Amino acid sequence: MKRNILLICDFDNTLYDWVSYFVSSFYKMVDEAVLILECDREYLLDDLRKIHRRYSDSEHPFALLETEAVKARFPGLSRQQQAAALDRAFHAFNKTRKETLTLYPGVADTLACFQRSGVRIVGHTEAKYLAVTDRLRRLDLNQYFERIYCRERSTSSHPAQGAAADLTSGNEVVELAHHQSKPSAEVLLEICEREGHSPENAVYVGDSLIKDILMANRAGVRSVWAKYGLKAPAGAYDQLVRVSHWRDEDIEREQAIREGAGAIAPDVTLEHGFSELKQILLI
Structure with missing residues (x-):
């Protein structure tokens, strides 16, 4: 059984289905907001995309409150009052998130098995601070990760002052600058150095060939x-x-990047689920 291993895990679409959860929750919110705002759906989607591009983040917190559609519908209201007026839309997002944000089968058991076996586990994601720490808390994943590397948090605040509390539950979180992004080999080498492991004793698991696998290979x-x-x-x-x-x-x-990298071949492929990783690390 291998012990002196550093396991570096991507989160979105590696430990849980981020695309399905986010898309379904986001569009439930949009459909409810359209009814409240009495606006065209495509107009609101364009509006939201502008906000996301402004912050380089598709999960920008409460982006809906910064749209022109909301400003036009509720002129003069404070951010907190606007949030209250759109409560049904945010509730729709939260309700759908509860139904769709779940771990892939075997993730928790596999991480627990690695932890018991002495494998050190850290997380690395390009999600921003609030998004990733919120998901880890909801999915009860904090207990498995010694440290989390993510993008620096957004400057936007929660509409209710003091509501955006630290969600890390004791985990140390390292916020990476915007330029420290995948597939830069330097950022991964920095993580290995910080964790006191040589690259040869580290394993990176992620869903993206162009970002995760190319970065690890480099x-x-x-x-x-x-x-x-x-x-x-x-x-x-x-x-x-x-x-x-x-x-x-x-x-x-x-x-x-894809064209310059040529064929991107992982060392190992997990075809069906995260638990297949046991065959690689625990031998």
């Missing part, structure tokens, strides 16, 4: 592709792109 870290994380309901990805912060130049840059 850093000399063993790469594990969570291929099962690519599955999503029909149409969900198109709905995500419709409101995403991705700009044309972002897509072009990613395409250039």
Whole structure:
């Protein structure tokens, strides 16, 4: 049984189905907001995409409150009053999130098994601070991670002052600057150095070939592709792109990275689920 291993885990679409959860929850909120605001649905989606692009974040907290549609419908109201007027829309998001945000089968048991076996586990994600710490708390994942590396938090505040409390439950969270992004090998090497492990004794598991696997390969870290994380309901990805912060130049840059990298081959592929990782680490 291997012990002196650093397991670095991506979160979204590796430990849980982020695309399905976020798209379904977001569009439930939008449909309810359209009724409250009495506005065109496509207009509101365009409005939200502008906010997401402004902050380079498709999960910008309470983006709905910064749209022109809300300002036009509720002129003169404070941010907190606007939030109260849109309570049904935010409730729709929260209700759907409770129904759809769940761990992939075997994730909790596998992480617990690694922990008992002496494998050190840290998380690395390009989600921002509040989004990732909230999900870890909801999914009861904090207990498995010694440290979490994520993007720096948004400057936007919760509409109710003091409501956005620290959600890390004791985990140390390292917020990475915007330029410290995947697939930079440097950021992964920095994580290994901080954790006191050589790249050769580290394993990175993630769902994205172009971001996770390419980064791990470049850093000399063993790469594990969570291929099962690519599955999503029909149409969900198109709905995500419709409101995403991705700009044309972002897509072009990613395409250039892909073309420059050539064939991206993981060291190991997890076809069906996260628990397959046991066969790799616990031998």
